[in-house]
Amino acid sequence: MVSVIGVRFRYAGKIYYFDPAGIDLKLGEKVIVETARGIECGEVVQTLREVDDSEVVAPLKKVIRKATEEDLQHVEENKRKAKEAFGICLEKIKKHNLEMKLIDVEYTFDNNKILFYFTADGRVDFRELVKDLAAVFRTRIELRQIGVRDEAKMMGGLGVCGRCLCCCNHLTEFQPISIKMAKEQSLSLNPTKISGICGRLMCCLRYEHEVYEDLLKRIPKVNALVQTPDGPGTVVYVSLLQEKVKVKLDNDNEPDLKEYHASEVKLLKDAEKESEEQLDEADMELLKQLED
Structure with missing residues (x-):
């Protein structure tokens, strides 16, 4: 373990570790440090802490001094x-x-x-x-x-949600985003609806991705054959976040759909792979570019 402080050089930028060199530093204070590209002035965003040696890029550089009024x-x-x-x-x-x-x-x-x-x-x-x-x-x-994502982070702007872009507000590093994430969240594959102002897939597609992955493992898909408390049937609708399914029972006397919690049904036969949303060649090309 090694004692470090976290310093950031740009708002919402990546955090770098430095040896405080015995200097008492508080959150928000400006410090002068030596970096790979020369002497820089940064802001303390993480106070003294212990981190594993594997998290530190050797050799760990020291803080030179607190920034003076002249430095600022x-x-x-x-x-x-x-x-x-x-x-x-x-x-x-x-x-x-x-x-x-x-x-x-x-x-x-x-x-x-x-x-x-x-x-x-x-x-x-x-x-x-x-x-x-x-x-x-x-x-x-x-x-x-x-890249265009870095451009958006530097320039700033508003997303389709009406709020400040995530990348220039709180995301310190970009994470890979894939079309698969949009599919698993049942979002339209219209490129204009799932891309940000940078022209790439919106970063927020990743925020709930792990939740959807977990739900998809536990909840039957549309067209799956399941056993319900009222007999076997076929799933015709899935509400992932509510963890509910609507089932068409295989009973001529029960033509109506019935809704069940996912825990109430048992999978008998999984659904065949769903056919992908039909898109024209232009949209397919745009979708490929979104992941570049």
Whole structure:
């Protein structure tokens, strides 16, 4: 076990562990730390705790100091300069006629590097652009291509639910999302209804996925043959979250459907694999792209 604190450099960003080096730190305090890309200023989001050695990336770097008022002023100055650099980079991109979209610009705390984040449909030859930017700013330049999900996290926005995007509000890391999750939750496979503003499957499809997986293991599927307290029958409707099924009894004198709790029926014969929702080729192609 090793003693660490958790530091975050962006709102809702990934949490990194550092050795507090004996400094008494509280939640929300700003600290100066050494990272793989240089000296940075971050916020303490987890106070002193013990974690397993396997959770720490060796060698564990130490906190240099608490951020002073001068350090915080320097951070604000870097943000101002980043806005200016953004405008300059846009001009250079237009000058070189590059097919890329600039998303964000960030100065490292020690000003040893400027990072330019962008998106593009494919690979971009930005060597000449880097030379131009280096001539203007006279420091190390790094152009980093990011995905559309990272773009949404940086830019922010509102989801179809009307709330702030999960990725820029509380999700620290992206998790894989699959079409299978939408199917198991009986959602429409219409790409426009299950994708977020990033154009990929909505992150919230994962939130209840484990619950649905557990329910699907215990509750008979539609068209399954089951034994009920009133005799055998065929399942015609399933309410997963209520854990109830509607059964068409195999009794000519009982033509009406009857509803049972899943615990009241016993599976006699599982249903055949359901045919997938019929989609045209365009929608099928969109669905494949949602998982990329």
